[in-house]
Amino acid sequence: MxxxxxxxxxxxxxxxxxxxxxxxxxxxxxxxxxxxxxxxxxxxxxxxxxxxxxxxxxxxxxxxxxxxxxxxxxxxxxxxxxLGRKTRIFRRATGDASREQLIVANVDTVFLTTSCTEEFNEARLERYLALAHAGGIPPVFVVTKADKTDDPDAYLDRLRAIAPSVPAILLNAKSPGAVDTLRDWCGPGKTVAFLGMSGVGKSTLASALTGIDLETGEVREDDMKGRHTTTAREMHAIPGGGWLIDTPGMRELRLTDMAEGIDETFGEITEIASECRFRDCTHGPEPGCAVQAAIAAGRVDAGRLERWKKLKAEDAAHAASAAEKRRRGKAFSKVVKQAMKAKRPG
Known part of the structure; x- marks a missing residue:
C-alpha cells in the first residue's frame, strides 16, 4: 500500500x-x-x-x-x-422548497457547537438537532468559551432542558488538550463533522483534531451560486484514525422534509401529544389537550411547545410548496406531451 x-x-x-x-x-x-x-x-x-x-x-x-x-x-x-448514503446533513435550498441542499454525507457523529456567550440560543440548537436527527446522525453538544462565564454549568443545564439524552461537553477550544475530549467519537473508519455558527470555535477544534490550520467562511445565502463555496467542505484525516469533514458556519438553517427529525428533537411533546383527546389537536384552547395539561403541571415548557409548533408549521409549509411545484411540473409536462402528440401527422 x-x-x-x-x-x-x-x-x-x-x-x-x-x-x-x-x-x-x-x-x-x-x-x-x-x-x-x-x-x-x-x-x-x-x-x-x-x-x-x-x-x-x-x-x-x-x-x-x-x-x-x-x-x-x-x-x-x-x-x-x-452509492446510497447511511446518513446525511441537508437543508432546504434558498428560494426553492423542492430542492434539497446537501451539506455532508456518511457522518457518524456531528458536533453541534455553541458557546457560553450571547450566541447560545435554544431555538437555533433545536434546529441543529432536528437536522441531525432527520439525517440519522447521532449528535453531541460541544459548548466552547467556558472561560467567558462565571457559571458555565448553567449552559449545560439549558442543554439538558432541551435534549437530556444528548451528550454535552464543556470546554475552552483554545486550551491545550481541550480537543482530547472529542476523541472518544473519533477513530479508524469514523467520520465526524462540526455544525454551528461562525465564531464559536469550530475551526480551532477542527484544526486541533487534524493538525491542519483550517480556515472556514460564512456560507452565502445560496452556496450553489456565485463563489463556489462547496470547495470549503473537505474531508481531512485525523491523526490516529478517522476523518473530519470541515463545514463553514451557516447563517441560516431552512428545514424541509424533517417531520421525523423535529418530532425526535421534541420527543417529550410528541409523546404527550398522542394522548390528546382529538387527533387534530392544535395544543391550544381545545378541551382534552394533554400537552396543555402537561404545561400546567410543569412537565413541559411552554416555550418548547411554541418552538415545536413553529418548526412543524415551517416544515409543513415547505413540504406543501414542494408538492405543489412537483404537481405543476407534472401538469406542464403532460400539456407539452399532448401538444407534441397533436402536431404529429395522421
Missing part, C-alpha cells in the same frame, strides 16, 4: 455500501470516497490513492456531498455511480 493510499475500512467503508454492489461492479469498478466537490470534478480517495474524477452520468455537483461513496472506473477516471 502506497503512503497516500488507505484501506477501505479506514475510509469508512462498511457492509452497508458493499451490499449495494453487484458482481460485475466488483470486478470492474473501485469504491472511492468523495473528499471534495468542485464545479465539474470530484476529489476522492481509494485504496490506490487520491483520484480526480468526472461526475457520475446525469448528476451535477449539487447532487454529491463530501463524504459520499462512488464507484470509479480507473480506465476513464469517471465516477460511474453514486
Amino acid at each position: 502506497t503512503p497516500n493510499s488507505h484501506a477501505l475500512a479506514d475510509l469508512g467503508w462498511s457492509a452497508d455500501f458493499l451490499r449495494q454492489l453487484d458482481t460485475d461492479e466488483l470486478d470492474s469498478l473501485k469504491p472511492a470516497r468523495v473528499t471534495g466537490v468542485h464545479r465539474d470534478r470530484l476529489s476522492a480517495l481509494s485504496e490506490s490513492g487520491p483520484l480526480l474524477l468526472t461526475l457520475p452520468p446525469g448528476l451535477s455537483a449539487g447532487d454529491v456531498a463530501v463524504g459520499d461513496w462512488v464507484l470509479a472506473d480507473p480506465s476513464t477516471d469517471r465516477a460511474e455511480r453514486l
Whole structure:
C-alpha cells in the first residue's frame, strides 16, 4: 500500500455500501470516497490513492456531498455511480422548497457547537438537532468559551432542558488538550463533522483534531451560486484514525422534509401529544389537550411547545410548496406531451 493510499475500512467503508454492489461492479469498478466537490470534478480517495474524477452520468455537483461513496472506473477516471448514503446533513435550498441542499454525507457523529456567550440560543440548537436527527446522525453538544462565564454549568443545564439524552461537553477550544475530549467519537473508519455558527470555535477544534490550520467562511445565502463555496467542505484525516469533514458556519438553517427529525428533537411533546383527546389537536384552547395539561403541571415548557409548533408549521409549509411545484411540473409536462402528440401527422 502506497503512503497516500488507505484501506477501505479506514475510509469508512462498511457492509452497508458493499451490499449495494453487484458482481460485475466488483470486478470492474473501485469504491472511492468523495473528499471534495468542485464545479465539474470530484476529489476522492481509494485504496490506490487520491483520484480526480468526472461526475457520475446525469448528476451535477449539487447532487454529491463530501463524504459520499462512488464507484470509479480507473480506465476513464469517471465516477460511474453514486452509492446510497447511511446518513446525511441537508437543508432546504434558498428560494426553492423542492430542492434539497446537501451539506455532508456518511457522518457518524456531528458536533453541534455553541458557546457560553450571547450566541447560545435554544431555538437555533433545536434546529441543529432536528437536522441531525432527520439525517440519522447521532449528535453531541460541544459548548466552547467556558472561560467567558462565571457559571458555565448553567449552559449545560439549558442543554439538558432541551435534549437530556444528548451528550454535552464543556470546554475552552483554545486550551491545550481541550480537543482530547472529542476523541472518544473519533477513530479508524469514523467520520465526524462540526455544525454551528461562525465564531464559536469550530475551526480551532477542527484544526486541533487534524493538525491542519483550517480556515472556514460564512456560507452565502445560496452556496450553489456565485463563489463556489462547496470547495470549503473537505474531508481531512485525523491523526490516529478517522476523518473530519470541515463545514463553514451557516447563517441560516431552512428545514424541509424533517417531520421525523423535529418530532425526535421534541420527543417529550410528541409523546404527550398522542394522548390528546382529538387527533387534530392544535395544543391550544381545545378541551382534552394533554400537552396543555402537561404545561400546567410543569412537565413541559411552554416555550418548547411554541418552538415545536413553529418548526412543524415551517416544515409543513415547505413540504406543501414542494408538492405543489412537483404537481405543476407534472401538469406542464403532460400539456407539452399532448401538444407534441397533436402536431404529429395522421
